[in-house]
Amino acid sequence: NAGVTQTPKFRVLKTGQSMTLLCAQDMNHEYMYWYRQDPGMGLRLIHYSVGEGTTAKGEVPDGYNVSRLKKQNFLLGLESAAPSQTSVYFCASCVSGVNTDTQYFGPGTRLTVL
């Protein structure tokens, strides 16, 4: 099992450019999440999905869109990147059900917007 993988690992964008971050998991997990991590801010939830074809907003959804067309993949899109979106982005997944909040995290994508 590869667990949770993220593509790409690093990316530099210019303001206004668009890009898509890919998260893939091979654990057959129902739930998937996108977080951003900024210095001193911990992990903040951007969007999440409780199953294929579903998405929901988290704490900081503005400027991002997501799609969950396949159960194993969760895409995070930036339509028009801004310097404020410079961050490290983490994807996570977990099974559904009671007492199953264990989230497995990917290695992260470091994004710089100039």
Added chain:
Amino acid sequence: GQQLNQSPQSMFIQEGEDVSMNCTSSSIFNTWLWYKQDPGEGPVLLIALYKAGELTSNGRLTAQFGITRKDSFLNISASIPSDVGIYFCAGRSGNTPLVFGKGTRLSVIA
């Protein structure tokens, strides 16, 4: 929304010392989790707690789910250099997504 206050923000300790950190919430939680993040990697789950008063150990790590359900504690005994990293608490109530604390950065001086 729900907020978690995690303290301390950072710690510098000597190798072999014990470490304590805690999290408090503004609302009652039914789940508390503790994660560790090594530099350049994603967080990894250390301990999960699901019942008020629960005390759970994982090697040198011990975590407790506070009786009030608004706090949790993590202790590390006899610290070693590989304990260096950022420790995050996380909690949830009902069916809401996990909320994460801002982290405690631990540095161990050999």
